Amino acid sequence: MKSFLFHLGLLVLMALVLAIWMALPWAGTLALVALLALWMAATRSGRQAGAVTAVGLGTLRGRLGSSSVIVIGIAGVVGVLVALLAMGEGFRATLQSGGRDDTAIVLRGGSVAETQSVLLHDDIVAIAQAPGVARDASGKPLVSGELVVDASVHEKAGGDANAQLRGVDDTAWTLRPDLKLIAGRRFKPGLHELVVGQGAHRQFAGLDVGDVVRLGREDWRVVGVFASGDAYDSELWADRQTVAAIYRRGDSAESVLVKLATPDAYTGFKTALAGDPRLKVEVATTREFFARQSESLARVIRAVGIVVGTIMGLGAVFGALNCMFAAVAGRAREIATLRALGFRGGPVVASVMLETMALALLGGLIGAAFVWLLFDGYRASTLQGFTDVMFRFAVTPALMWTGLKWALAIGFIGGLFPAVRAARLSVTAALREL
Template identity: 30%
Template sequence: MLGQRLLPWDYGVRNLFRRPTRSALTFGGLSIVVLLVLVVVGFIRGLEKSLSATGNPNVALVYALSSAADIENSSIAAQTPGLVSASVEGIRERNGVAYVSPELYLGTRMQTAQSETPGMGLVRGVTTAAPLVRDRVQLVEGNWPAAGEVMVGRLAYSKLGVPEEDTAVGQMIEFDGRQWSISGRFAAAGSAFESEVWAPLADLQTALKRQDLSLVAVSMESPAQIADVDLFCRERVDLELKAVGEADYYASLQKHYRPVRLLGWIVVGLVAGSGVFAGLNTMYGAVVGRIRELATLQAMGFRRRAILLTLIQEATILACGGALVACLLGLLLVDGLAVRFTMGAFMLRVDSVGIAIACGVAVLLGVVGALPPAAKAMRLPVVEAIKAI
């Protein structure tokens, strides 16, 4: 019997083209909602990836005990690298060179030659031992900085809030009362280092009139040997040092930024919820204009369940189509977009997780947005609905 069957699949599809204006507006609105969800998820995923990519499980960070977890406020003696090298076993070596990197790290005002106002940047004073310990850092353009020069991470421009061309090789950058020439640009596999400016340690100490260090990064043969560095710091109480694995340090930062990530997921929920309500309004308008059509289908013998499934089909097709467009725009316009943050800068990531969440939200918008108005229309008596204008 006719009442035992569902409506043909192409009936719902053809209905979308019978009302092209309404369908196009609904399609555009759903695409915007899904794109907003994709942007927020991309922010969360980019932040997580930046922090997880920065920590090396074989590297120990030695810094001042009094600075707690804020390395920028750390100040340790200049002879600390030599003491660590001489006292701790298991440090990686190559050709007699220990993988020990003395570093001076701070946030300071920086200004490029083209910018009108300075921005807050991150500078790290390093020696040629830094690439041995920071093995993900790769020079992608130019040369290692000599005296009076710096090299910049590929996201340093975003942290400073300037156009990317302002940090090109050969440009000038000013901080701490000195002009520095940019000698090179580097990448670091998406880690937080990419938002930093690296200067020769001796030059930076001279500019700052400081002889101390912020930290010492030590590369060990295995993660288990980081405990030996920690033991050295505990034994030398006179130095007031603390040692922590770099991976553990940035994992703690992830916990620190957990409220930000939680807020991001709340925003995802709010955007999805607003999209559901927008879908409800749109579907109510669409269903009200089709009451006679739906009643006629019931008079022909189609069950309300079959008609309800057709309405859900139409809404879900629109939502999934909007999700495909939103994901395409996300991959083209959002993925890899650099954003500033307190820890530096990172790239938005549109990955498989973000796409899966966006598509899930789209299906939710289609199904949940169609159910209430369709159910309301189905409750009207057939005779009364056929007489409706």
Template identity: 55%
Template sequence: MTFIKVSRQISSVARVGIATIPKRLGASAVVIVGIAGVVGVLVGLLAIGEGFEKTLTQTGNDRNLIVLQLGARSEAASALGRETPAIISQAPQLARDADDRAMISAELLVGASLRKKTTGRESNVALRGIGERAWGLRPQVKLVAGRTFQSGLHELVVGREVQRQFAGTELGATMMLQGQAWTVVGIFDSGDAHNSELWADTEVLGPAFRRANGKSSLLVRLNDSQAFSAFKVQLSTDPRLRVDVMTSRQYYSRQSERLARMIRAFGVTIASIMALGAIFGALNTMYSAVATRAREIATLRAIGFRSVPVIVSVLLETMVLAALGGMMGAGIAWLLFDGFSASTMGSGGQIMFAFDVSPELLRNGLLAALSIGFVGGLLPAVRAARMPIATALREL
């Protein structure tokens, strides 16, 4: 019965307090807008990391492996020996095509300077030389216009994001790279980080960039996913090789971790500073609300209302304002940032991606808003409950 009585008291006091919010519209708006700003900034900044990480992690999978120079953290920093592809292609763990050729693509990653359509400034873009079996190793990559390049020719296929953002990359265009003319013969869409790349024949790209004998990485596929350990042991124990191997999912996850972590730390720091201001705004608003309702609260306590219902009711009032601000901020962040295109530097060049305002981010934004409301309302709630009844009844 005590629980039911307390619940009824909380409901009664909370209804009265929430009903008076429109009468304090200016002060209430300060809390709502302040919390909306915190949530909007937090969700917007974290959406950068989410989008970047999502783009990279969906580029890899557990079926393909990437072989890099031992100790290299990325393809751009890796240089494999000239004979490395031939040695590794003999490994019995590798899958083979219908012609009994190992499913392996020797690849070279370099940078190409292109002019952005929006600013006219030069920016670095990843230019990847691929082997003839690269398309079979990446079935998600589809030509959406034109054709693939012919082996031995200075021809390029361009990722859809590169074609969209950079001048001189349309189908049939000719661009100068390392003093040589290259023709765009196709546009592809991969739905991942490869959309930020140009592709060419690795045997043509290498000499053009003075990397004729070296490759950055090998992309391979095993005949059995359980053969990874045996394949890794074979490579590590071969005295002719100094390489490391990992799944492509592991590789791209590692590439995204550092930047995503930095963005999250920056977002949380900025949002925390703003949250302090929102908390002070909530404190000021709720202290004013308690002061204007002092006689009302004292009267309720005088006729038998306990302190707990008073505390909870004030907190609920603040949490309602916080929830409104949180929903406003989350909604604005979703409208403005979800799917917004951006780019950042990755291994070899820019990586173009879209902000991702995920349901998890929206949920975390609302939780942050409610936390601010709780902290901002706690002290005024305690003050309201501890105010001497006689003193409060004498207040105007």
């Protein structure tokens, strides 16, 4: 019973330490490292722990195989975890970067995405006349009715895919000041002309300037390529009225993009639309809208990363436990000799933990560095609805720090029980072991 309660208490302590550790910011971690260094330098127990740790690390060359199991296992966990999280972060950043506080998007009431919305001609006119809408030098409202349809295209790598064809008004360019033409020219209203995002141009075949591509049973000529650095890079753009005529959408739009006179005008604009009896619409700033669009898939990717990382982490923990128990057993007589010379259990526990954590840190650094070198900025695509969205992996310092925290957490679990066993080792029994 006493042994059961001891191990139960150890499990509770481990869970508490892990919860605190995973919530600890980097500044708190630096403070923790400083306290550990101070303890090892200023106290007798700390100096003993440092001495035993140095001896343990000095024997790693003779235990290279078992030590490599810990390092490689943890490097794999960190690599997979950070890569998946970087995918989610890159996708989220791609969608959100298209949002601004001085532009608003208007959808039909109850719609959560453009493809679920329909706005008629009278709706577009009423939105354009609402207070808070910016106007150009001639007094024309800066609004763009936009229509999104799926277009079947061919991948350069082979196979079919869906791209997003967006029909826009002339003012769409003004509403997106970060969007720049990098080749060719803009399309002309009324003609079957396309400009394509650089991501779509890179991934899909037949989208070079001057090419003719068949979309919606009509031939379209590619006249330009644009770069925006966000989800629009994955799209094909054309005149809204032309797209609506070919895809039989009448004079409708799915969304209306609005340039606000000032960011502070958003509240008045939204209130005016909510109070207009002719309209039943949803209004959000484009920053809010794209944040909502990206969050659901990013959340799924993060959840998958945590689940996969946990499963792989369990394997790494068992590997670390096995290796460290074997290391403690192999050093039993050495540890017993130290205990007989007056070394207490605390320094022995600390030394085994420090050794395991050092191996875990090395594995974490290798895994994080590998992912950063291989995947940071790597271009990929995923489905958003039924269309391909191109994005880049974003291996940020925050994600690498998350990976290192996981590595050290695995090292803590893998070293705790072998460390306690080493501290509780009977001196007389250990000295008799071969």
